Amino acid sequence: MKQQPGPFAGRRVLDLSAHAAQVPHALAVAMAARLAADFGAEVVRPAAEGVDRLAKLPPLLPDGGSALARFLLAGRSNGEAGAFDAAIGDEVALAEVAAPLKVRISVFGAGDDPAMSELGLLGLSGMLAAVQPRQGVPVRLGGHQAPYAAGLSAFTALAAGLRAGRPDTVDVSLFDVACWLNWKAAASVLLLGDAAASREQRGGWHTLPAADGHVCLVYMAKDWPALRDMVGDARLSRTAFATQKARGQNLDALDDILRPWFAARSRAEITAAAQARRIPIGPVLSPAELLADRQYAARHFLTSDGAPRLPLLVDGARPDWRRQADKELPADA
Known part of the structure; x- marks a missing residue:
């Protein structure tokens, strides 16, 4: 079965996650760019000038590589300089970019981007209430819910901007997205009071x-x-x-x-x-154990090198819009 090219085929997107000043920003940018690549865009990611913030983030695979980085950075190339239809990054990284469409990630919005950790984002948005502190020590939720959700918002803005076809700059606030994710907590505080909601949960x-x-x-x-x-x-x-x-x-x-x-x-x-x-x-399984897990293998959730991919099938086949339209999907897709 032949796969049609994706809706963003022929579009060039600049991924500035390697140049983001903070980890939450880098994760959000990389997630948005990963989705753009999955939908057929040519995504170019210039290498970091120093240490790549995503290269060693856990979970780590048996060979020492980051499963997170292999997932988020799939479909990238160092690319060639030239014109881009869109760029995704933080305010500093985007300052010298001339792309007509810019998607800008910040903590609170344009011009309001203080230093912020993922734990800080979860705390400010109230999401830490989902994991109760033990002996007074706050515990961060597993994974990267706030940056990933902001990345999805950034991709939505990117898709709308490319569809509209006109110059624009879109701001995505990590904090605003986290608050939106946590809307139930805000409703509980208004209706029941914070203490009552916390005790019940x-x-x-x-x-x-x-x-x-x-x-x-x-x-x-x-x-x-x-x-x-x-x-x-x-x-x-x-x-x-x-x-x-x-x-x-x-x-x-x-x-x-x-x-x-x-x-x-x-x-x-x-x-x-x-x-x-x-x-x-x-x-609770380690990355090495996940590679041998029968459920993950049956869903083709991990590639042979351990990089995760979404276990999504469309008409029995795994969608991969980066492939050329005349290229057959692999037999195990």
């Missing part, structure tokens, strides 16, 4: 150590009886753990009871026991 979404690593303990109120019976400790039947709200208020005491049961078993034993009771508990 505390509960069973965290990791616990197993005999050979960690498992992700994820369960909802409906799963509690099955989890309680699986562990089989009579203390779990106490009033202190009778409701989701009570379990959240007594989370440390709950973990003290659960931890020995999990620590005495392997990840595979825990996962099998949980799946038999339809409890959504699963192992």
Whole structure:
């Protein structure tokens, strides 16, 4: 089956993620550019003048390379100088660029771009409330939700600008996007009060150590009886753990009871026991383990070198608009 060229075929996009002054900006720019490449654009990414901020970000693969960088930077070339239809970057990197369409990433908006970490973005937007601090120490959410979402917003702006075909500069605020993602928290504060929402949300979404690593303990109120019976400790039947709200208020005491049961078993034993009771508990896997995972292999989620790709099939085939229209898709696509 032949694949048609993408909607942005023939367009040149300048990816300035290697020249971004901050990691959140670099991640957002790279995500937007990755999507542009997937939709057929020629994406040029000039090399960093010093250390590339994305090159060593975890998770790391067995060969020492960054799986994140291989995913985000797929479909790029160093390219040749010349005209570009669009450029994506932060304010400083875009200052010397003459592309008609510019997508500018900042923290709070044009001219308001202070130093900011991902943890800071999550804290300011209220997203840290999704992961309760343990012993007073805030914990960042896994992955890169805020920059990736900003990258998707930047790509949307890019697509609209290329479609319109007129010069423009579009500003994407990392903070505004994170606040939009977290709109439920704002609604909870307005309707219930911050403390009430926080207490209600505390509960069973965290990791616990197993005999050979960690498992992700994820369960909802409906799963509690099955989890309680699986562990089989009579203390779990106490009033202190009778409701989701009570379990959240007594989370440390709950973990003290659960931890020995999990620590005495392997990840595979825990996962099998949980799946038999339809409890959504699963192992925390390393990048090397993911390469051998049957589910990931069946969905072709990882390439042979470990770079992730979206497990998306269209009419049974994996869309790849970077291919020439006259080139056959591989047999395993």
